[in-house]
Amino acid sequence: LELVVDRERVSSRTVLGVIPGRTQETVMVLSHHDSVGPGAVEDASGSAEVIALAEHYGRLAAQGAVREKTLLFVTFDSHFTGYQAHQEFARRFALDPGSPYDLVLNATIEHVGLRAVRGPDGSFVGTGETEPRGIFENLNPQLKWELARAVRRHGLGATSLLNASLLEYSRSGIPTDASFMLLSGVPTVSLVSGPLYLYDDADTPEWVDVDQL
Numbered sequence: 001l002e003l004v005v006d007r008e009r010v011s012s013r014t015v016l017g018v019i020p021g022r023t024q025e026t027v028m029v030l031s032h033h034d035s036v037g038p039g040a041v042e043d044a045s046g047s048a049e050v051i052a053l054a055e056h057y058g059r060l061a062a063q064g065a066v067r068e069k070t071l072l073f074v075t076f077d078s079h080f081t082g083y084q085a086h087q088e089f090a091r092r093f094a095l096d097p098g099s100p101y102d103l104v105l106n107a108t109i110e111h112v113g114l115r116a117v118r119g120p121d122g123s124f125v126g127t128g129e130t131e132p133r134g135i136f137e138n139l140n141p142q143l144k145w146e147l148a149r150a151v152r153r154h155g156l157g158a159t160s161l162l163n164a165s166l167l168e169y170s171r172s173g174i175p176t177d178a179s180f181m182l183l184s185g186v187p188t189v190s191l192v193s194g195p196l197y198l199y200d201d202a203d204t205p206e207w208v209d210v211d212q213l
Helices: 039-060 084-095 141-153 179-183
Strands: 015-019 025-032 069-074 104-111 114-118 124-130 131-135 159-163 190-194
Touching: 025 039, 039 069, 039 104, 069 084, 069 114, 084 179, 104 159, 104 179, 131 141, 179 190
Parallel strands: 025 069, 025 104, 104 190, 131 159
Antiparallel strands: 015 069, 114 124, 131 190
16 A cells, blocks of 8 residues: 655634623633545534534624623634644643633534444445434533433433543543643533544535434
């Protein structure tokens, strides 16, 4: 196998949207917007969630609603190059004492897709079910309980809650785009799944689990 690769220095593009609250305490909603192919599930689905939440709370703010906490909506594009933008963001806004945001919670959303299995000819065959997913979290007991209740209340089947508290003190963190927030000490809730078609040209819009968005 001969793999030919071209490398060049480029600028990352991190997109931020802010809805100010009464305090600098900030809830951050995160995904990434780059991909290695069509990237419908990985990760247009996550980016669509961030945009939809920003639009929802933006409409409320335009109507005069003011939340206690600031809302920060972010998408990154260095997912496939080494998370350089993620790390720089963590340095500037999570670890720097002079950060304008006091990050008190990070919610990361990735890969809202339908489950696929391998067909007889080696192709991807859909099962009609959502892809099993995990939610990494290192929340306090009260928020863990509220998260579990929300999963049940909204019918999020095939979902496992994964305690990431000890991983906060590891070198590798968690296998999601929330890892550097977690390692920076920001309480984190990170939804992710791993369908077979990720990183493949087959990752097209029909694989997005629209009912689960």
